[in-house]
Amino acid sequence: MKRTEVKSLNLEIYSHQLSNGLRLVCIPRPGYQQVYALFSTAYGSCDNSFRTESESEIRKVPDGIAHFLEHKMFEEPDEDVFSRFAKYGASANAFTTYLQTSYLFSCTDSVQENLNVLLDFVQHPYFTDANVEKEKGIISEEIRMYDDHPDWRCYSELMKAMYEKNPVRIDIAGTVESIQEITKDTLYDCYHTFYHPENMLLVVVGGIDPQQTLDWVDQNQQKKSFPAFSPIVRQYPKEPETVYQQQVLHSLDVVRPKCLLGLKDFPVTDGENMLRQDWLTGIVLDGLFGKASVFYETFSQSGLIDQTFSWEYEVTKNYAHAMIGGNTESPQELQKAIVETIERALSDGIEAETFERSRKKLLGRIYTSYDSLASLARDMTSYGLQSILPFHAIDVCSSFTCEQAEQRLKELYSKERVSCSIVKSL
Template sequence: MEIVQYPQFDEKLYKEKLDNGLEVNVLPKSGYHKTYGILTTDYGSLDNKFVPLHKEKMETVPDGVAHFLEHKLFEKEDHDAFDLFGHYGADANAFTSFTNTSYLFSTASFPQKSLEILLDFVQRPYFNAKSVEKEKGIIGQEIKMYEDDIDWRFYFGMLKNLYPDHPLSVDIAGTIDSIAKITVQNLYDCYWTFYHPQNMNLFVTGAVDPEETLDLIKENQSKKSFSPANEIKRASLDNDESGQDIIPYRMLELDTQRPKAAVGVKGLDQVPDGREGLVYKLRIDMLLWLLFSDTSTNYVRLYNEGVIDDSFDFMFQLERGFHYVSVSSDTNDPQRFCHEIIAVLEKAEQLLKGQYTQFNLAKKELIGRQIHSMNSLETIANQYSGHLFNGATIFDKVAIIQDMTLEEILTTCKDFIRSEAVSVYQILPKEGN
């Protein structure tokens, strides 16, 4: 067992990689009555083409299998895992992203029993044809619900601009047509390939004793047998790093009262491996904060001139295999909004050069936000990205931000923001609205 100490925050993280490959992190939090645990596999909606375990050829499964599998794992032959958690007073949930699937619980009572339930239901799959067919109807309704959600369509509209011929442009849940093709064999192929402990990590935090928790996890895992870990062979996703595949502009008319506009910037370069990837991410987070936070000159001007309102948002998303920036808002003048945001991005290096006072204030603000988020068990555990950033945690971020220089931000800005990587997406009211 390895103990990683964070004396600045009076925190200790207990880490161990078990014999079966499962990476375990336990963070005790004194003064807390709640326990939160999350079990994650490095497998998401993008992983629809791979070599199944014990097979030799690449196979393609229907879009939406990862999300479908997440739903079905809770249902067993004679019980539902949600009922077990509820019996012991725990809340449980799960979510699927483009590259990960996570299962979680939160409880103020019987944390050890909840942890055992989490490990057992995820590691004991049971699928049958009848329940799979029933689930298709349930998930089909979920897909239709999101198709009626303008914000969801807005989000994927920009992704389809930046990644038009890429699985990123497909809803994580798949489509009505794609989920209709999912079979029990698809679910088992994906499960046995991607749910091996070697491809998973567990993070437990809150009112826990680290030694007792690790002993419980080891005992639980020792009772189960797993096939030898094999290297997972995923298809390499086509990602045009020249930016030539990007759709520069698209517009969609819907039944909405106000226009929505977004400017996206696709990351064309490869992200550094390991913790350098986290440094890269935090630098772009800082860049966006300097340019668009609600205390920035750009935000105040655009807000006062009525170009943006409180719906204004900016984000940087980085996961395995892709990264991009999106700046968006509801606006009465979508053309001007896009023109103004692009102008800020194109002049970013010039606008920020020499702005040391602004930069130092931003560092303090972002560090303060990180420290404040350390009070949330969910945030601590959910921000753990496993292999993506080589095991870095929320506690590693403060030191990275503290060591940043404005010159590093300017270099990152110059490398990331390129005219060929920029795209605009708008949703406009239908004529007559």
């Protein structure tokens, strides 16, 4: 196994690619009893148009199929998968994002047995016409439920406003109409394309021995055969730089209106630059809108915002954006206050003290987050699926300057790349 030492975080990372293409990453954490494992494929809701290199024609599949597939993977002809994990004292779950699908468990005992359950059920799909039809009803109800959820509606409508063509604008679960098009055959088609070991990553962290873990995984995989992997060609539409709509307004049964401002950014294909942009943008937004900012203190005291106000930033190879907002009695006033704060920082600059406080806060957050096995595994997975090793973040953050933060804000903000989503009371 290849060993990488990250002294700044006191981590040792062991990695190995098995003969069938599966990548394994082990991060031992001495003193931890718990083990957390995440088995993931580089396949998310955005992957709805694709072909393999051996094919000439692009396949277009129904929106929401990656999420639908995640649900169906837990179904087996005999014993329930959750029961199998429970037998070995493990808690299991799964999730789908725009770019990945992940299956996980955490346990304190029977690690080998739980790894076998995880690998076996994910690598042994079972779809029938009957269970697919049954799932359509379950997921349709889930979609309708989220449509009535104010926070989710505000977020999803903002995504549709920011993006005109990129499939990130489509709900991860798809629509009630799109999932009706899913069949057993389309599920198997997508499964065999994206769930090949060559397109997957297994991350195991906690109280483990890396070599022993590799031996267990290798023993499991040696019992299985997989066809040759054909690299996947994903087709994404060209997205305009500007936002699709500058404002969207919806009415729901809410006590307080909601306002969410979106800043459409540029995706980054280079892994090193992606990491730098992610952390540096976080420092900028925390300095302007974090809990210790002048903005937060001023407008929480005035009552314009409450504890729901927050910011977030996401950057990938396919899309990037920031979101700022929360509950407010006056969405238009909050929208104006956010924009004015950004424009003031652009004209006056970012105070050195504010920058340094936010930079140190980020460093502290990185240190403490990696005390959590789940955070450690999820960061390794989300970046690892994009071929990025995120754990030199301490060195990256230590090199940032206030001037770089100001330049990042100039790159991030443009009036033509700002959208606002408002949910008001009926």
